[in-house]
Amino acid sequence: MLRSHVRRLSLRTAIMLPFATLMLVSVALMGYAAHIGHERLLTEQSQRVIGSLTARTHDVLSHFLDAPYAILRVMRQEILFDELYTPGDMSGIESKIRALYGTAFVEQQHVSVVAFGGRNGEFVGLRRETNNGFAAMVLDKRTNGELRIHAGDTLNSPVIAQYPGYDPRSRPWYMEGVQNAGPGWTPIYSNYDEKQEITISATSPSVDRNGAFQGIIVADVKLEGISRFLGNAPDLGHGAIFIIDGNDRLVAQTGSNPILATTGGKEKGGTRLLVQESHHPLVRAAAPFLSHAGDTAREITRAEGERLFLKVTPYTDARGLDWRIGVVMNESDLIGTLRGEILTTLWLVIGIALFGVVVGLALLQLIIQPILNTAHAAKTLARGEWRHELTPGVSLRETALLVDAFNDMSVRLRRSFQELRDRIVRDPLTNLLSRSGLCETLADRKLSSPGPDGDATVVVALIGLDGFRGINNSIGHGAGDGLLTSVAHRLATHCPDGALVARVEGDEFAVVLDSPATPETMQALGQWALGLFASPFRADEDEVVVSACIGVTGGPLNQLDTIESHLRHASVALSEAKRRGPRSARVFEPDMMSKSKERTRLTAEMAPALARGEFRLVYQPVVDLTRGGRVVGAEALIRWHNPRGGMVPPDLFIPLAEESGQILDIGHWVLRTACQDIAERLHRGWPSDFDLHVNVSVRQLIQSGFVETVETALRDSGLPADNLTLEITETSLATDGMIAREALIQLRDMGVRVAIDDFGTGYSSLSYLTSLPFDGLKIDRSFVSGMTGNGQSRTIVHSIVGIARSFDVHLVAEGVETLEQAAALRDLGCERAQGYLFGRPLPLSDWTDPAHLPRLAAG
Secondary structure (H helix, E strand, O other): OHHHHHHHOOHHHHHHOOHHHHHHHHHHHHHHHHHHHHHHHHHHHHHHHHHHHHHHHHHHHHHHHHHHHHHHHHHHHHHHHHOOOEOOEOHHHHHHHHHHHHHHOOOOOOEEEEEEEEOOOOEEEEEEOOOOOEEEEEEOHHHOOEEEEEOOOOOOOOEEEEEEOOOHHHOHHHHHHHHHOOOEEOOOEEOOOOOOOEEEEEEEEEEOOOOOEEEEEEEEEEHHHHHHHHOOOOOOOOOEEEEEOOOOEEEEEOOOOOOEOOEOOEOOOOOEOEHHHOOOHHHHHHHHHOOOOOOOOEEEEOOOOOEEEEEEEEEEOOOOOEEEEEEEEEHHHHHOOHHHHHHHHHHHHHHHHHHHHHHHHHHHHHHHHHHHHHHHHHHHHHOOOOOOOOOOOOOOHHHHHHHHHHHHHHHHHHHHHHHHHHHHHEOOOOOOEOHHHHHHHHHHOOOOOEOOOOOEEEEEEEEEEOOHHHHHHHHOHHHHHHHHHHHHHHHHHHOOOOOEEEEEEOOEEEEEEOOOOOHHHHHHHHHHHHHOOOOOEEEOOEEEOOOEEEEEEEEEOOOOOOHHHHHHHHHHHHHHHHHHOOOOEEEOOHHHHHHHHHHHHHHHHHHHHHHHOOEEEEEEEEEEHHHOOEEEEEEEEEEEEEOOOEEEOHHHHHHHHHHHOOHHHHHHHHHHHHHHHHHHHHHOOOOOOOEEEEEOOHHHHOOOOHHHHHHHHHHHHOOOHHHEEEEEEHHHHHHHHHHHHHHHHHHHHHOOEEEEEEEOOOOOOHHHHHOOOOOEEEEOHHHHHHOOOOHHHHHHHHHHHHHHHHHOOEEEEOOOOOHHHHHHHHHHOOOEEOOOOOOOOEOHHHOOOHHHOOOOOOO
16 A cells, blocks of 8 residues: 555655755755855954054054154254264263253153264263163263263263273164164164163264264164064954064064073073074964965964964065064954854754755655666666566656666667677678678687697688779769679679678678688689679679789687787788789788888888988989980989888888878978978079979878978978979879869969879879879889880880870980980980989989089980
């Protein structure tokens, strides 16, 4: 009964039950807001109270320290106007000090001494005593040249101390006053008298009516008086105010704490304490933070965990003081018992929250259990255990729907993954086995051809279509898929009995024979595969002739030699076959793997080699056969000297650069460097019509920014555009010529010439010549080398010469090595040639002026 009732509850009703959880969040937010409010209040209070104390201290200290200078100004005027200074007799100044200091300035209790030191060593002054009386201090002819200190303010009072040899001119206040040449402060120092109190003095020079120096007027302020003044600050509580100099030594501080280091229990004449040596615990706690404290109250923490707030403000005046005022207060003095009240409230909030969590979890457990069961079942599905069905149990109506939906989903997933697995093991386009399907099939299949060690052996042929990308671009991707389907159908239809056929990647197919891996079997499988491509294939409505290259391998099939390793070996053999050219088949040999690794190493080293400057250019002359072999140009050829392996053949690293895409950076470097080299020679006087030939990959040509790259190279080097000829191979033009056509048009509009290299070897229709812009043809060396002994080669060369004349373009023959070849080419009408007969490729530094290079007769 209860079970059915709970099941009828709505999800909305169930969500209302754990309302305590929402309360917990609300209360937590309230507690957090209270904490933030407390912190904000504490910050504001610290800024207000400490800021007020700092401002008051600053203002009162300024007034406090202005008083000595008021006394000095009056004294200076009185001495000047009344002409009180008489060398050797201080009685006039004595009377004036007594009259002013004892009457007019009697309220300036912090000024402990007012005195005058004459230029001849005289001295007179009054010192304030603790009983509000004064002690006269005199040194003149009346005291027989010694300093005498009297118990009263006249010389008639008893002498309480006398100092023979005292000279005021050697005292810090006198020397500082002379040096300042105006009102100023002395450094903090110890008095000479029997009290030896630490003081700072205000000084001012005294001059007569003619401006002649008479002496120094001085007023002392005891640091003890400043400390007493600091202790009278209101609202300070247990806090502390302190003043320090630029060396972090105490000038004054609140309370009865001394500012001097004690020696033998005494403080007289002692060294002032550093801040960290202060006897006041709060001042000492503030010491490590002085360098980081700013003009706002900053929170610091004592080792005991007490929170303190510190503010340090600079105090300077026009007379040379450079002090800092520090105010430090603890939290309790700023906010009283408010912190304890807030903590009590926070603990109450936490208690309420914990109670709400317990209630909420108990209720949620009942509600979410079916969901947890569903999640557990989902993990089971993820492990591939499809036959897992949930039972509803005690649940809400919505969770019951969830369970039913999950059970329905698991059934659908089981069907979908089965379909997906079928797609993984079967290629959806050709319905052949995929690479994964081939591996699975061979793993499950019992092979019947044992090898020498008793393991089953297989023979694997990897078939790669030649130029499929170009075919795909020509006939369209739909027809390209049709071509792949036709190839797959022919392979599957004509493969030997028991063979497995798979499409392993793009335009690559694999055929696996359960057969002894003998050389004869592998050669036969390769030739059989090549023979399948002798006739055209259907591609939609068209027939397409396509060739293939074959890589074959074979061997045992076990844990070490898996089908993947055989496919990898076959791929290496296929790569070797493609390097030989179309319609080639190669059987895997162990040294192919080492060569493959070497190619991989060279590919990885190309970019660093370019950065290190390991590439260099050499130039092979191009001569005019009709002008006695005169040099009219040069072809830039790249060479790579690898410090690890020596010279790397261009026919090895250039194809690798093409495959890896590094030909873009290398080609850019070749173009830029060659243009710079030839431009420099032209500036030195080489013939202005000297023609630079630079080989360019079609991969460079089809890059969107290639034309701009050529423009930049010409502009930076200063080479005229009509001195540059870019050579592109016929084979690559046959594949990607239409894509590169726009770039070729722009280059020719700039004035750059375009030549088709290795003409006659591209296995392509001549019709593309009518659609491509070009300025020249280069006869491949294979035709030139055979023309003197092979009539067919001579006929081909003659045809190429006719094509060049028909298109009105220039013609260059490559690979000329004998005088007979040169003469034959000249007779056939070929104007230009290059080859070892005219010069090997050399660095440009080894060239002389082309006009003076040796000329070779062409016959």
